[in-house]
Amino acid sequence: MRRSVAGRLLFWLLPLLGGAIVLPLLLLEWLPDPKLAGLLSALLLVPLALWVTSRALAPLNSLFRALAGSVNTYRDGEYNFGIHWRGRDDLGALVKAHAELGEVLREQRQGLVQRELLLDTMVQNTPVAMLLVAAGGDGERRVVFANLAARKLLHSGWKLEGQRFDELMAAAPVEMREAMLRGSDSLFVIGNEEDDEAFGEAFVEEQVYHLSRRQFRLNGRSHELLLLRLLTNELRRQEVQTWKKVIRVISHELNNSLAPVASLAHSGAELVRRGRHDRLEEVFATIEERARHLEGFIRGYARFAKLPQPLLNTVDWGHFLAGLQRQIGFELEIPGDGASSRIDQAQMEQALLNLLKNAHEAGGEDASVGVKVTRLPGWLRIEVLDRGSGMNDSVLQNALVPFYSTKRNGTGLGLALTREIVEAHGGRLSMHNREGGGLCVAIQLPDAG
Template sequence: MKSLTANLSTRHKLQLATVLSVVLALVPVLLVLGASSTLSLISLGLAVVSAWFVSGLITQPVNSGIKALETGLLNFKDGEFSSLLAYSEDDELGRLCHTYNQTAEQLRQEKQWIYQRELMLDKVLQSSPQALVLIDSNNHVVFSNHSAKLLFKCEQKLEGLTRYELYAFGSEQIQNAMEAGRDGLFHLKHAHSNDSQLKQDDEAQTWHLSTGQFLLNNHSHRLYIFKQLTRELSRQEVAVWKKVIRIISHELNNSLGPMSSMLHSGKILTQNLDEPRLGRVFSTMQERINHLNEFVQGYGKFAKLPQPKLEVIDWLSLLNSVKQEWVFSIEGDIPNFECFADRVQLEQLLINLLKNAHESGSEAEQIKVKIEAKSQGTLLSVSDAGKGMSEAVMANALVPFYSTKASGSGLGLALCREIAEAHHGQLSLHNRGDGKTGLVVQVFIP
């Protein structure tokens, strides 16, 4: 019996049960009444047909509700939550369909919320300065962001590439770091900078690689996160120097004030004495105090650089103003475009770079200033024809207090870098190529 009803629907099973119940109830009645066999068969036939038809009508809504539930659950399986059930009878099946509709509505809202979060997460990851690469268990890249394309210097999408095809775009240092499979620092030479449009081929960059393994859709994946630390380490180093400078300046100011007051009192007390040597002593002391004041003020500019007050820069006016103090020539035409920067700080930056260029041993007519419009900002270049810089000097040139000049303060280039980074830009140093001697300092202002 069980095998006979195994393939029947619930509705047909109910109809069959109703027909059997009618037959079982009618047969004893016909036997008691002593009806003829022909009449009994006709009665049984009519009863079976009637029972089947009536039970079909009664179970039709139930059958529709069950089919609707089945369709809805299949939609759930496919991740579709927008379809609702129309069955609304006030019975157990109706309440079940109502619960289904409530669940579908809640799941639909949660799916929409998750979708919005995925869009936001994708936007954040794509705009992140950290390079992200996700590789599946088959060694294929399944996700990467824009910074990863810049790191690997790849014009096409990284998704779909194998790990080894990815290595072909990157440098050997990146490959070694990824193959090591652990968190740590590595140094990247000739790296592409995603912070500006400056070329940084002469600067080694410090990167940190963080890796993690997790299950995604029941498959093992490994995530690689590359973070550039070069600028962060430089900022930390500059912050330490600034703190040292502020402490030194504070102590010097505490001493210079009383010294100036005592010197002034000494001049008043000895003005009636006919002693020429006192004049020389006081003059020397005043000269040294003035020198120390200038020293403290110069370092104060670096330690307490104010936030830039942005305005549209008139390059021709700015260059003409600087030309009153320093001799140089303008290379190429001055582009007609808007650049927002702090004019006072930009003028100080130009003066410092031109001062260094004149002290490099270069002829004045060989010192050139070039201004270029880039897609993401302005590139300012100051070049000379001096001796250039050795690798050791270039590695320390931007460090505060470092100077190769006997009377240098070591703050000229450090202040220039501070001004550039205060504008969210970057400064870099390059020895001139193509057989030419000299140095090129490039400042990118976004």
């Protein structure tokens, strides 16, 4: 049967209350003075009451001390402290609830430790070098955290925490130091001189890194997270794939041009042998046509590979697009208050002519091919619109990849060159199908105001 704390105290105090009533009556039998009987009763009952109360409260005091000690251990992160209470009363229920709380806290602590250990293992074993830098009380930026990759990259595997970031960068390669000073995400290349044991010569091994940086505030302090990722192997794989694609495309074009030329040369020799010189002009014209096609193909690749840095000047889009309209037809929609950008006029003309030519080849007439200029906050959006058949998802995903073409005689360089020009101007190029059919190719460029 479960007893309450009040019942426990009552169990101890009831005999004392009975004695407080009976004892004065008994003393009156012996002592004629009621005051003396009352005083003597008090002298006997008060010490007894104190003793009974201390006996009754002793287990409670012990329990409360144990609970206080247990709470202190919880505060320190230790949850293995247990309390035993034999009574089946309210205090027993309290002890049981306290034990259940300790078990929950212990399980949560173990889960937190496991997650923290898992996260630390992932961070320490990632190939990306991670540095967390924060300003200290002396104003100096110091390394707060560094994983194993960062230690190997910057300090030969030694601990970095607590070191001054400026001193660390002073000992780093100059390319990394310059990338850090730029204050934004960037790519940089570090050249490491190594010895070739086979030939006994030194060569420079270039390592390409990508720097990402993010800033945030934690506990009132400014922190910066720096991520250094080695891209050399990935870029080499992509470079090999690109070269394979280039070689495949060039081989295809060379075969398409040289095979007919070889065949025509053989036919021309046969015509000469038979004395039919009247047919030679046709043979030579075809050979010339294939040679010019091959020359144009090679010139296109050279133009893509040798695209110069844009020479920027402020250009009014109204006048610029009006000049394009005299070369190729399209409908123009432009804000009434005008729009301007800092662009290389020759390069941007080449980019837009590529897009407009594609729009017309998609099946659009002059009336259905349009250019729309829209002003966005800090940007200008130039859209080339057509009402052709559009592109399926596969073509849309690969349309901007160099050397990718769905045209029979296409080189796959038109859109790639256009994107290269746009990105060199600090802009971006995107494509999507239009509702009702057709394609929208959008260029976003910084607004010159």
